[in-house]
Amino acid sequence: MSGTNTTAATPGGSIGPHALAFRVMRLCRPTFQVDTTPLRFDPFDLLAGEDFFDDPIASDNFSSLKSAVDSQSIGSDSSADLTYRTRLLLDQPSDAMGIPGLLVLPQSFGAIYLGETFCSYISINNSSNFEVREIHIKAEIQTERQRIMLLDTSKSPVESIRAGGRYDFIVEHDVKELGAHTLVCTALYNDNEGDRKYLPQFFKFMVANPLSVRTKVRVVKDTTFLEACLENNTKSNLYMDQVDFEPAQNWGATLLNADHHSSEKGDKISEVFKQPTLIRSGGGIHNYLYQLKMVSHGSPRMSVEGSNILGKLQITWRTNLGEPGRLQTQQILGSPIRHKEIDLQAMDVPSVINLEKPFEASILFDVRLNLTNQTDRLLGPFEVWLSQSGLSSEQVVMVNGIQTMALPRLQAFGSSDFHLNLIATKLGVQKITGIIVFDTSEKKTYDPMLNLEIFVDAN
Amino acid sequence: MSELDPAPAPAPAAGADPLSKAYGSLNEVSPDLSVLHDLACRGSWLTILDKVIQARPHLSKPHHHLTYFSYNLLSLIKLRRFSDALNQLDSLDHSLDSPNYLYQTYPKHYPNQCGSMVPFILRVLHAELPAKVSGNSRQETLDRLYVLLEFVRGKLVSDILSSTSRALWEKRECFVINSIISHHLSLKQYGVCLDLIKYLIQKSESDGEGDDHKLDHRMGLLSKLGYIQMQYGDLDGAKATFGLIENQVDDRVELRNLVGRNKALIYLVGKDYVSAVREYDECIERDGNDVVAINNKALCLMYLRDLSDSIKVLESSLERIPTMALNETLVVNLCSMYELAYVNHADIKKTLSNWIARVAPDDFDSTCTRV
Numbered sequence: 001m002s003g004t005n006t007t008a009a010t011p012g013g014s015i016g017p018h019a020l021a022f023r024v025m026r027l028c029r030p031t032f033q034v035d036t037t038p039l040r041f042d043p044f045d046l047l048a049g050e051d052f053f054d055d056p057i058a059s060d061n062f063s064s065l066k067s068a069v070d071s072q073s074i075g076s077d078s079s080a081d082l083t084y085r086t087r088l089l090l091d092q093p094s095d096a097m098g099i100p101g102l103l104v105l106p107q108s109f110g111a112i113y114l115g116e117t118f119c120s121y122i123s124i125n126n127s128s129n130f131e132v133r134e135i136h137i138k139a140e141i142q143t144e145r146q147r148i149m150l151l152d153t154s155k156s157p158v159e160s161i162r163a164g165g166r167y168d169f170i171v172e173h174d175v176k177e178l179g180a181h182t183l184v185c186t187a188l189y190n191d192n193e194g195d196r197k198y199l200p201q202f203f204k205f206m207v208a209n210p211l212s213v214r215t216k217v218r219v220v221k222d223t224t225f226l227e228a229c230l231e232n233n234t235k236s237n238l239y240m241d242q243v244d245f246e247p248a249q250n251w252g253a254t255l256l257n258a259d260h261h262s263s264e265k266g267d268k269i270s271e272v273f274k275q276p277t278l279i280r281s282g283g284g285i286h287n288y289l290y291q292l293k294m295v296s297h298g299s300p301r302m303s304v305e306g307s308n309i310l311g312k313l314q315i316t317w318r319t320n321l322g323e324p325g326r327l328q329t330q331q332i333l334g335s336p337i338r339h340k341e342i343d344l345q346a347m348d349v350p351s352v353i354n355l356e357k358p359f360e361a362s363i364l365f366d367v368r369l370n371l372t373n374q375t376d377r378l379l380g381p382f383e384v385w386l387s388q389s390g391l392s393s394e395q396v397v398m399v400n401g402i403q404t405m406a407l408p409r410l411q412a413f414g415s416s417d418f419h420l421n422l423i424a425t426k427l428g429v430q431k432i433t434g435i436i437v438f439d440t441s442e443k444k445t446y447d448p449m450l451n452l453e454i455f456v457d458a459n
Numbered sequence: 460m461s462e463l464d465p466a467p468a469p470a471p472a473a474g475a476d477p478l479s480k481a482y483g484s485l486n487e488v489s490p491d492l493s494v495l496h497d498l499a500c501r502g503s504w505l506t507i508l509d510k511v512i513q514a515r516p517h518l519s520k521p522h523h524h525l526t527y528f529s530y531n532l533l534s535l536i537k538l539r540r541f542s543d544a545l546n547q548l549d550s551l552d553h554s555l556d557s558p559n560y561l562y563q564t565y566p567k568h569y570p571n572q573c574g575s576m577v578p579f580i581l582r583v584l585h586a587e588l589p590a591k592v593s594g595n596s597r598q599e600t601l602d603r604l605y606v607l608l609e610f611v612r613g614k615l616v617s618d619i620l621s622s623t624s625r626a627l628w629e630k631r632e633c634f635v636i637n638s639i640i641s642h643h644l645s646l647k648q649y650g651v652c653l654d655l656i657k658y659l660i661q662k663s664e665s666d667g668e669g670d671d672h673k674l675d676h677r678m679g680l681l682s683k684l685g686y687i688q689m690q691y692g693d694l695d696g697a698k699a700t701f702g703l704i705e706n707q708v709d710d711r712v713e714l715r716n717l718v719g720r721n722k723a724l725i726y727l728v729g730k731d732y733v734s735a736v737r738e739y740d741e742c743i744e745r746d747g748n749d750v751v752a753i754n755n756k757a758l759c760l761m762y763l764r765d766l767s768d769s770i771k772v773l774e775s776s777l778e779r780i781p782t783m784a785l786n787e788t789l790v791v792n793l794c795s796m797y798e799l800a801y802v803n804h805a806d807i808k809k810t811l812s813n814w815i816a817r818v819a820p821d822d823f824d825s826t827c828t829r830v
Contacts, residue, residue, distance in 0.1 A: 025799045029728070030758050032686050033788040036645040037587045037638065039537060041580055042630055046529055047496065048488055049522055049562070050582075050631075051574025053623040058572075061482040062623045068485055069496065082782050084820040085500040093630060094659075094679040096637035099644065099686050101720060101751045102788045103727075103758050105795045123766065127802040166800060168764050237647055239692030272684070272700050273657045275650055276693050318692030322728045 019128035019192075020135070020161070022185040022201045025121045027170060028110065029321040030103040038098045040090045043069045112181075113210035113234055115315075115325040118173045122151075122185060126161040130192035133160045139171050142182045148173060154188075175207050210234045211327060213313060217334050224292040224334055226253075228313055232279040238317040240277040241324075245290045247311035248331070256289045279317075292334075310334045342379065342410075342437060343372045344448035347417060352455045353424060362425040364400055367452065371407065371437065372415035379439055380409035384420070387434030387447075396426045397454070424456045489526045490518065502820020504534040520568050522576040525560065529578045536584060537822035541592045548585060555582055579631055582607055583638070590642065601642050608635045633659060649691050656684045675713065678704050682717055685724075694728055701725065716742045716749050723755065732759040748783045750776065754792060761796065770796050781818050787827040790815065794828050805830070 044053075047069070053059045090096060112118055122139060126132055135158040139151040150171040161167050175181075183203040191197050211234075216227045226245065232238050247253040279286045292310060313329040348368035355363050373379045385404045386397075399405070400423040407418060424430055432452040438445050485492040491514065498507050511531040518524055528551070535544040553559045555577050562572035586603035589596035611632045614620070620628065636655055643651045663677045685700040701721040708714040723738035739756035742749050753776045760769035773793045776784040793811070797804040812828040819825070 021802055023799050023802070025795070027762065032690050034641070034644050034690075036590065036641050038641070039533075039587075041583070042627070042634065043496065044627060045579040045583070045631065045634075046499075046533065047485065047492060047526070048578065049525065049574070049576030050579040050627075051562070051624065052488075052522075052572075052576065053627060054574045054619070054621050055562075055572045056621065058482045059621045059623040064483055065485065065488070068493070083497075083500040084502040084782055084785075086783070087502055087786075087820060087822065088499050090634075092679040093633045093676055094637055094683050096634050096641065097644070097683050098641040099683050099690075101682070101686055101755075102786070103755045103792075104788050105758060105761070105792050107791070107795070121761070121764070121766075121799060123799050125800075125802050166766070168766055170762075170764050237649070237691060241692075272696065272703065273653055274696065275653065276688075276691065276696065278649060278691060281647070318694065320692065321689050322692050322694040 018197065018199045019126055019130065019132050020187050020189060020197075020199050021125050021127060022187070022199075023123045023125060024183065024185070024203050025123075026106060026109045026112075027119045027121045028106050029323045030105055031320055032099055033102045033104045035098040035100075038096065038100075040086075040088060040095055042090055109205065111235055112175060112205055112207050113325060114175055114178055114207055115210060115327040116175050116323070118175050118181075118205075120171050120183065121168065122171060123166050123168045124161070124185075124187060125166050126163060128192075129163045131160050131162050132192075133190045135159075135161060135167070136186075136188040137167070137169070138184075138186045139169070140184050141173050142184055143177045144179055145177060178207050178209060181205050181207055208233065210238070210317075210325060211315065213315075213329050215329075215332050217310065217332070219335055222293070224251075224310065226290040226292055226310060226332065226334075228288045228290070230279060230286050230288070230315070232281060232284045234281060234319075236281050236319045237284070238279045238281075238319060238325075240279060240286065241316040241318050242314065243288050243316075244314045245288075245292075245311055246314050247292060248309045250295055251292050251310055252295045253311065254291045256291050308334045340446075340448070341373070341375050342439075342446050342448065343374055344435065344437060344446075344450045345370045345372070346450060346452050349452050349454060352457050354457050355427070362423050363456065364421065364423050365454070367420050367422060367432070368417060369420060369435075369450075370415055370417050371410065373410035373413060376412045378409055378411060379442070380407065381440050382407040382410075383438045383440055384418075385436055385438075386422075386432075387436050396430050397422055397424050397432045399423070424454065427456050427458055429453055429455050489523050490514065492526065495527075495530050499530070499533075502537075502822055504537045504821040506821075507531070507534045508538075521560075521565055522562075525576055525581070526578060529580050529584075532584055533580065536588070536591060539591075539822075539824070541588065544584075544588060545592060548588065555585065579627075582610070583635075587638070597642055597646065601639065604635055604639045604642070608632065608639065611635055633662075644687065647691075649687060652687055653684070656680055656687075660684075671709075671711070674707070674709070678708060678714060678717055682721060685721060689724065689728060697728075698725060712745050716746055716752065719745075720749075720752055720755070723752070723759075727755070727759060727762075730762075732763045735759045736763070748780055750780075750784050750786070750789070753784065754789050757796075758792065766796060766800050770800060777814075785815070785819055785823070787824050790827045798829075 044066075047065075048058075053062055118141075124135075124137060136154040137151065137158060138149070138154070141148045141150060150173055151169055158167050181204070183205070185201045185203070187199045189197055189199070210232070212231045214229045214231070218225045218227070228243070228245075230240075230243065245253040245255070277286060309331045310333065312331050314326075315328070316324065316326040318324050346367060347370050350365055350367075353363055353365050371382065383404050383406055386399050400421045405418070405420065407416065410416060420435075422432065430453070432454065434447075435450050436445060436447055482488055485496060491510070495507060495510065498504075498510070507530050511527050511534075514527060515524075518527060528547075532544055532547050535541075535547060556575075558564050560575055560577050562569040562574055562576055586607050587600055589603070590600035611628060614628045615625070615632065636659060640652050640655050643649075643655070660677060660680050663673060663680065666673060681700055681704050685697040685704075688694075688697040688700060701718075701724075704721065705718055708718055719738050719742040723735040723742070726732070726735035726738065736756055736759045739752045739759065742752035743756070753772060757769040757772040760766075760772060770793065773789060773796070776789070777793075790811070794808055797807050797811075801807055808828050808830050812825060812830045815823065815825060815828065
């Protein structure tokens with residue numbers, strides 16, 4: 001089904017000449033005819049030199065010349081005009097834009113994409129010189145996976161189609177599968193000799209993917225950002241109607257837009273001239289950024305175990321004269337939510353520690369920490385120590401005294417404060433890393449990834 | 460064009476002012492201009508080519524040659540003889556800005572005139588020709604049109620223009636911008652089209668309320684904006700634009716039909732073809748020559764599965780108002796319908812194309828019948 005839009009396929013699987021033949025036209029929406037350079041002009045751009053009317057005498061004669069031109073080209077009664085002046089002269093200046101408002105039927109079968117609606121005008125013609133009777137007409141779409149009946153008149157057959165006559169119908173099908181499709185039209189009818197004849201005709205077409213959607217997920221603190229890049233794989237520009245993110249149950253989503261600089265606001269014209277979101281044909285892209293936040297339902301600590309589904313994109317677009325298309329992505333997954341069973345927070349850390357004597361080698365200090373059980377069961381008892389496996393060759397901050405500290409059990413969602421007595425051995429900003437929490441009953445090690453900084457100053 | 464070199468001309472008769480009544484009719488502007496104009500309006504471009512050849516030896520003034528040259532070039536382009544047109548344009552001895560094309564260079568012919576005797580259409584055709592010759596040269600055409608726009612605007616800042624001249628140059632600015640839009644439109648560069656139309660609309664509004672012409676101009680621009688929005692799929696935008704028009708029109712038939720056709724389009728994109736046909740019928744009732752309404756009504760009938768009537772609508776318009784209805788788009792539509800409706804569509808299209816050959820203007824593109 002390429003080339004001209006109307007197709008009469010070679011009948012497949014039938015024997016002998018048929019009185020009937022199917023003719024098919026893909027009926028997408030019509031298009032405004034655009035004539036680039038309609039070659040229509042103001043008569044005075046042709047009749048005289050461009051500065052001719054700078055001359056006062058010529059200028060004085062302009063109106064008489066104009067009426068001569070008008071009367072000649074329009075005639076006394078415009079309805080009786082027998083010239084083709086509208087092909088030469090502008091009626092309005094905007095006629096030169098070449099979009100007179102005439103619609104033109106689709107001129108080729110064109111490409112068809114997932115999410116669009118396939119619409120077809122089907123005409124069954126009787127080209128014989130006799131009447132055919134009792135016609136059962138069927139039209140169905142066959143794909144690799146299924147057959148979808150679009151029309152079936154076997155319950156109430158078309159009584160007759162006279163010689164030279166036609167029976168027309170329009171079928172529609174929402175395209176939800178990629179790949180090879182076949183429109184199968186069949187007719188079962190009685191010819192003039194009362195023989196039952198079977199006419200099948202096949203019209204093949206391919207369905208392609210209109211868009212590729214690439215997503216990236218970034219987590220910054222409590223906020224998840226989803227970036228979606230839509231690439232247009234079709235041969236027409238896509239006017240993006242809606243690109244909505246439909247969040248999963250626990251998420252809320254906001255589309256982030258760059259602030260549009262609008263110097264002129266308020267007036268009607270500016271409203272009308274909003275720049276459309278168009279994605280250019282053949283590889284144009286547009287990026288959308290969504291800010292996702294966990295929505296808390298009841299207990300903030302409750303979470304859907306094991307689910308990292310963020311949601312999916314609902315995309316609707318329009319092309320030529322509003323021809324619609326719609327797609328929905330698969331579920332977009334976030335980074336796996338590592339739901340921590342225990343949480344360690346710093347409650348009180350001295351910001352500056354002064355070495356009291358300039359040449360003192362080290363100083364002791366205290367940090368107050370809080371350990372929380374984030375599960376609904378009893379955890380612990382725990383041991384806490386400072387891992388020595390840091391990358392730095394020299395350990396600057398160490399635990400003072402007993403290297404492993406014991407902590408009692410924690411109730412479900414319970415927490416307790418404790419002090420860690422540390423010793424710093426070097427001046428400057430120092431990091432305290434590698435605090436390890438070990439659950440002695442479950443034999444489970446937690447690295448709460450708590451990073452603290454202290455400033456060791458010389459007084 | 461060697462005839463255009465400065466040469467002594469017969470001195471005007473002493474005493475009488477030869478120019479006082481000189482430009483009262485077209486034929487006084489250039490010989491047989493009235494005939495040329497008439498032929499052009501009838502689309503008799505082949506006859507114009509003959510006439511130019513016959514007339515050239517008898518042309519006496521420099522500007523006559525440029526006028527005939529323009530008609531000749533336009534005829535070639537209208538007839539899609541683009542390489543001949545290119546050769547013609549190349550044969551011009553001087554650039555369009557040469558002093559050879561200034562009135563004051565020939566004081567004996569034009570004792571009181573100064574300025575350029577180049578018909579403005581020559582500049583336009585010079586700009587448009589590359590895109591006509593090859594679709595790949597559209598950028599060259601756009602560049603030339605933007606240069607032309609600067610040229611026109613340069614003219615408009617000068618204060619020596621007569622009011623007639625100024626009005627013409629303002630029209631020319633508008634014309635060139637419209638031509639630029641048409642090229643951006645075919646390149647599907649819609650953003651820039653919107654900006655340019657916005658400029659034109661704001662300019663027409665700043666010119667004040669004005670007369671019917673100005674209102675028609677503005678409504679025409681807004682309608683076209685709506686078509687463009689529809690074309691790329693912004694149906695809400697198009698509705699808003701058409702809404703602006705409805706609030707401003709008066710009771711003249713042309714404007715009522717414009718509004719009616721726009722309403723029909725809104726129905727059409729909403730797939731309410733029955734209401735669209737009703738709107739188009741009202742337009743055709745008011746103005747039987749509304750070919751846009753006729754053509755679009757036929758399409759709606761087809762989307763309503765009424766192929767027979769859609770064919771009838773187009774065929775009867777060709778019979779009733781051939782010079783109005785005969786255009787390539789309507790014929791393309793009719794032929795698409797024939798191809799769908801008739802197994803023997805080749806014969807039927809042949810009949811149509813024979814009829815077209817008898818009545819059509821010379822510049823009609825007969826390939827639209829796909830015979």
